[in-house]
Amino acid sequence: MQMADLGDIRLHYRLDGPEDGAPLVFSNALGSDFRIWDKVVARLPGSLRILRYDTRGHGLSDAPEGPYSMGSLVRDLERLMEHVDMRDAVVVGLSLGGMIAQGLAAKRLDLVRALVLSNTACKIGTRDIWADRIATVTEGGTAALAEGTLQRWFSPPFHDTPEITGWRHMLERSDRTGYVGCCHAIAGTDFMTPTSGLRLAAMGIAGSADGSTPPDLVRETTELIPGARFELIRGAGHLPCIETPDAYAALLTDFLTAQGHAG
Template structure:
């Protein structure tokens, strides 16, 4: 178990792969921890150096009381990459992790060589939607959102599986302060202007059944970045890396190869 002490926060992280491998960073979604990438990492080409972490308020990282800002979440990723020596990395961000990716790329092009924006957008939802979600969590805990979240996260065929039950348990055990803090960070974020100024290789990934960031929302964000690519994974919801790891890993591997990153 590896913990990064960044002064004001301690983040749990994991590094896999050789020290001289091409750097690849993963940032996960709201209500999940770094295990969301397990099946994809196992399917990627050998020789990559892979950093995964639990953002503040999630997994084994500290969960301070909020509110959190997106700038703080971006700064956490920035400091963790500096601490662990990850530079010129391909950064893969899922949902809120994709917002972190956009903010980091706009701020530190020395750290981010290419972007994969998965099931995300430059702006997600409205302040009213996030305020309602925060109110529900304050009243009933994260478990109050579980049923609706499962419907957005996974396609119908996956929801009844034993594995889906495990992901639901993970969601329900997310610290209340961390979940609320990240909701507030999303609510206050609109990256349309900085993302439209990005000039780096970018791939968008969407799930056809995603109830949180539908494919058109993901596509519209990628269209802000000239020359970007887009991949639709069918019969998958908001977390296709869990439901369709073979297709997800294949899309990442093809993008890695196209950029000559580690291959």
């Protein structure tokens, strides 16, 4: 277990691959931890140096009192990459993680070589939607919204697999303070202007059965970056890294190879 003490926050992280490998960073969705990437990492080239971490308020990272700002979440990743001496990385962000990735790229292009914006957008939902979710979790914890969230996360066939139970437990056991803190960060974020100013290689990934960030929303954000490519994984929900890891890893490997970043 690796913990980075960044002064005001301690973040749980993991490094895989050779120390001199091409750097690749993963940032997670709201209500999840870095285990969502396990299947994808196992299918990627072994030459990569891979950083995964639990977002503030999630997994084994600290969950300080909120609300959190998106700036603080971006700064957490910025400082973690500096802590492990990683720069010029391809950053893959899913949902909330995709917002963090956009913010990091706008702030620190020395850290970000290319972006993969997965099942995300420059703005997700409305303040009213997030206010309702904050109220629900504050009252009843994340278990109170688990059923609806899992319906958006995964396509119907996946709900018939034994694996769904583990992901339900991950969500239901998420820290209430951390989840609500990150909801505040998402509610207050609109990256339309900074993302449209980015000039770097980028790929958007969407799932055709995603009930949280539908394909058109992901496509609209991807197209803010000139030259970015857009890929749709058919039959996948909001977490294609779990549901369709073969397709996801193939897209990611192809993108990394195109950037000369696969080793």
